[in-house]
Amino acid sequence: MASLRCFLRSGKVFVVPCDICIINSILLLQVTVRDALNQAMDEELERDERVFLLGEEVAQYDGAYKVSRGLWKKYGDKRIIDTPITEMGFAGIAVGAAMAGLRPICEFMTFNFSMQAIDQVINSAAKTYYMSAGLQSVPIVFRGPNGASAGVAAQHSQCFAAWYGHCPGLKVVSPWSAEDARGLLKSAIRDDNPVVFLENELMYGVPFEMSEEVQSKDFLIPIGKAKIERQGTHITLVSHSRMVSLCLDAAAVLAKEGIECEVINMRTIRPLDAEAIETSIMKTNHLVTVEGGWPQFGIGAEILARIMEGPAFNYLDSPAVRVTGVDIPMPYAKILEDNSVPQIKDIIFSIKKTLNV
Amino acid sequence: MRKMLTIISNVLRGSASRNGAELVSEGARVVVSARTYADFTPQASFDIKKCDVHKLEEGPPLQAVLTREEGLQYYRTMQTIRRMELKADQLYKQKIIRGFCHLYDGQEACAVGIEAGINLSDHLITAYRAHGYTLTRGGTVREIMAELTGRRGGIAKGKGGSMHMYTKHFYGGNGIVGAQVPLGAGVALACKYLGKNELCVCLYGDGAANQGQIFETYNMASLWKLPCIFICENNKYGMGTSVERAAASTDYYKRGDFIPGLRVDGMDVLCVREATKLAAEHCRSGKGPILMELQTYRYHGHSMSDPGISYRTRDEIQEVRSKSDPISMLKDRMLSNNMASVEELKEIDVEVRKEIEDAAQFATTDPEPPLDDLCNHIFYNDPPMEVRGTNPWTKLKSIS
Numbered sequence: 001m002a003s004l005r006c007f008l009r010s011g012k013v014f015v016v017p018c019d020i021c022i023i024n025s026i027l028l029l030q031v032t033v034r035d036a037l038n039q040a041m042d043e044e045l046e047r048d049e050r051v052f053l054l055g056e057e058v059a060q061y062d063g064a065y066k067v068s069r070g071l072w073k074k075y076g077d078k079r080i081i082d083t084p085i086t087e088m089g090f091a092g093i094a095v096g097a098a099m100a101g102l103r104p105i106c107e108f109m110t111f112n113f114s115m116q117a118i119d120q121v122i123n124s125a126a127k128t129y130y131m132s133a134g135l136q137s138v139p140i141v142f143r144g145p146n147g148a149s150a151g152v153a154a155q156h157s158q159c160f161a162a163w164y165g166h167c168p169g170l171k172v173v174s175p176w177s178a179e180d181a182r183g184l185l186k187s188a189i190r191d192d193n194p195v196v197f198l199e200n201e202l203m204y205g206v207p208f209e210m211s212e213e214v215q216s217k218d219f220l221i222p223i224g225k226a227k228i229e230r231q232g233t234h235i236t237l238v239s240h241s242r243m244v245s246l247c248l249d250a251a252a253v254l255a256k257e258g259i260e261c262e263v264i265n266m267r268t269i270r271p272l273d274a275e276a277i278e279t280s281i282m283k284t285n286h287l288v289t290v291e292g293g294w295p296q297f298g299i300g301a302e303i304l305a306r307i308m309e310g311p312a313f314n315y316l317d318s319p320a321v322r323v324t325g326v327d328i329p330m331p332y333a334k335i336l337e338d339n340s341v342p343q344i345k346d347i348i349f350s351i352k353k354t355l356n357v
Numbered sequence: 358m359r360k361m362l363t364i365i366s367n368v369l370r371g372s373a374s375r376n377g378a379e380l381v382s383e384g385a386r387v388v389v390s391a392r393t394y395a396d397f398t399p400q401a402s403f404d405i406k407k408c409d410v411h412k413l414e415e416g417p418p419l420q421a422v423l424t425r426e427e428g429l430q431y432y433r434t435m436q437t438i439r440r441m442e443l444k445a446d447q448l449y450k451q452k453i454i455r456g457f458c459h460l461y462d463g464q465e466a467c468a469v470g471i472e473a474g475i476n477l478s479d480h481l482i483t484a485y486r487a488h489g490y491t492l493t494r495g496g497t498v499r500e501i502m503a504e505l506t507g508r509r510g511g512i513a514k515g516k517g518g519s520m521h522m523y524t525k526h527f528y529g530g531n532g533i534v535g536a537q538v539p540l541g542a543g544v545a546l547a548c549k550y551l552g553k554n555e556l557c558v559c560l561y562g563d564g565a566a567n568q569g570q571i572f573e574t575y576n577m578a579s580l581w582k583l584p585c586i587f588i589c590e591n592n593k594y595g596m597g598t599s600v601e602r603a604a605a606s607t608d609y610y611k612r613g614d615f616i617p618g619l620r621v622d623g624m625d626v627l628c629v630r631e632a633t634k635l636a637a638e639h640c641r642s643g644k645g646p647i648l649m650e651l652q653t654y655r656y657h658g659h660s661m662s663d664p665g666i667s668y669r670t671r672d673e674i675q676e677v678r679s680k681s682d683p684i685s686m687l688k689d690r691m692l693s694n695n696m697a698s699v700e701e702l703k704e705i706d707v708e709v710r711k712e713i714e715d716a717a718q719f720a721t722t723d724p725e726p727p728l729d730d731l732c733n734h735i736f737y738n739d740p741p742m743e744v745r746g747t748n749p750w751t752k753l754k755s756i757s
Contacts, residue, residue: 089573096543
């Protein structure tokens with residue numbers, strides 16, 4: 001059972017129908033990340049009629065990645081809106097609608113296209129509550145797949161976590177599991193502030209167990225709190241999104257060698273839960289961060305800087321390091337692409353170097 | 358000369374009230390009287406310029422009716438905007454206002470005429486030349502000026518400045534050229550969604566009119582029939598670039614292509630009002646967006662750091678001032694139709710001047726925002742949080 005779960009977490013894409021496994025008389029569902037997102041949106045659309053979804057192909061096509069499947073059929077044209085291919089325009093329209101009292105979910109087909117609209121996200125959404133000294137709030141969610149996919153090449157593979165994570169006034173969230181996706185998307189939609197919700201295309205089809213508690217309509221995960229996915233004593237691994245799977249896989253391999261890794265799933269990029277990381281380092285004395293994005297000025301860079309500046313520095317027995325994507329535009333050929341992002345072996349290598357074993 | 362006339366008229370008025378007779382001093386258009394308000398014409402009809410139309414059956418009527426009350430109100434508001442902007446000019450030169458300051462004097466008829474054609478329950482958004490609209494949308498001169506001087510009594514507590522002022526149903530005040538247009542269409546979408554029969558007026562300038570996102574917005578507003586009045590305030594210059602040098606087509610009212618458009622005399626408050634009424638009717642009847650081009654003029658340069666004479670001549674500015682000033686136009690109309698007296702209007706001027714002086718006094722003496730406020734208003738409806746200061750040891754508090 002344990003090994004099956006590891007394989008599934010590695011991000012291999014295959015469609016698994018929802019299985020109902022009754023384990024220890026607790027009703028557990030196997031739910032893919034895609035379905036978790038879909039259900040979260042469905043429930044929030046039902047709960048609050050000010051919530052609506054707009055983006056390219058979200059309605060009649062059921063979503064470019066089928067995340068919004070069935071929603072248009074259920075809610076109709078008023079609440080699920082297909083837009084033309086004009087990101088700057090429709091992102092601005094979404095922000096304006098939020099200013100005037102609605103609660104839009106603005107989907108970017110991928111976050112690469114959000115670059116065209118980034119002015120609306122930062123200057124119109126993120127900064128407005130501050131500039132107006134509290135007169136004008138912007139309750140909006142920008143969501144879509146972020147980061148590397150498979151074979152989509154340089155213009156479609158960039159990770160924007162660091163870009164959006166840089167800006168005050170935004171909350172930036174990066175779910176990993178189906179539970180994360182569900183709880184964080186609900187929280188994001190209910191949040192009265194602009195939230196950038198970074199999904200991952202390769203995770204959409206991955207199933208996770210979902211307990212009854214998580215399935216409840218008011219299950220929320222607080223934005224700004226990380227989760228310890230695996231307890232450990234020798235080293236702290238900090239990661240977000242798909243890389244959490246790789247960290248857990250690396251941890252499983254190292255466990256056989258007697259190295260126990262503590263794996264932290266950040267869940268939120270901004271505000272960053274530095275306290276969770278510091279508490280862990282005070283226990284393990286070693287830190288490796290793992291991300292899919294580029295190294296320079298990235299997520300790992302911020303974490304390391306904060307650790308240096310904070311109380312946990314004195315607990316480090318060796319310098320903290322980052323495992324990141326290679327500092328190049330994403331190539332196309334499979335062998336090149338595979339070697340552009342962290343692999344399990346890269347994480348294991350960095351852990352062993354840090355632990356000097 | 359004027360001072361002498363005032364003295365004479367006061368003397369004559371004094372004697373008139375004793376005799377109860379009506380006197381007119383010679384050689385001047387100053388009418389001295391002891392008339393009561395019942396003597397004034399309650400309303401009159403005025404010819405207004407014909408609007409060029411695009412994909413519209415017809416434009417607004419060629420005549421507009423103005424009541425005495427309306428006239429006095431438009432006069433007062435336009436004069437308030439004019440004096441407020443001129444005071445801002447003064448304060449800027451004294452370095453009490455800093456940064457960007459884009460003044461609206463010359464364009465008053467646009468803000469006042471538009472507001473006269475819609476309701477306060479409608480919505481409006483504009484770009485950075487926003488002080489006039491902040492006023493017409495319910496802001497006070499005091500809080501506008503205090504925002505310009507960056508004080509805690511400012512409409513945005515000093516945190517926004519000239520370009521970021523907000524009131525109910527007024528979404529600023531936006532610094533990024535053109536970005537406010539999709540925002541405005543989004544507000545219109547909310548109006549339609551919530552079914553309250555409200556609309557959104559969405560303003561931009563001749564410079565912004567070439568922005569791609571505006572065309573994206575025209576497309577979606579039209580597709581989804583959003584109740585949006587797009588208004589291009591064409592003051593002939595985008596910063597230092599004349600319209601001929603910036604736009605392949607300067608028929609801004611036609612640039613919406615499939616969106617019906619009107620070209621309006623933006624120096625005539627009545628023309629603007631009538632056009633706005635027509636546009637509002639169009640939107641409220643569910644026909645979708647409409648576009649208005651207001652031909653107007655700004656006396657100041659683009660901003661306070663632009664003298665405004667390197668790309669246009671002083672003669673041009675003077676010509677507009679003498680022939681097309683919006684306040685003078687209204688004043689002449691009212692006086693020549695006996696809708697108000699010179700003293701009455703002068704009294705309004707005095708009251709306005711006083712209001713501006715008081716506001717300026719407040720704006721220069723009110724203290725700056727407290728440092729505690731530095732990190733507040735990052736998030737709405739959130740528990741208090743910590744914000745990193747300039748160094749790792751400085752942890753600042755932020756509350757909603």
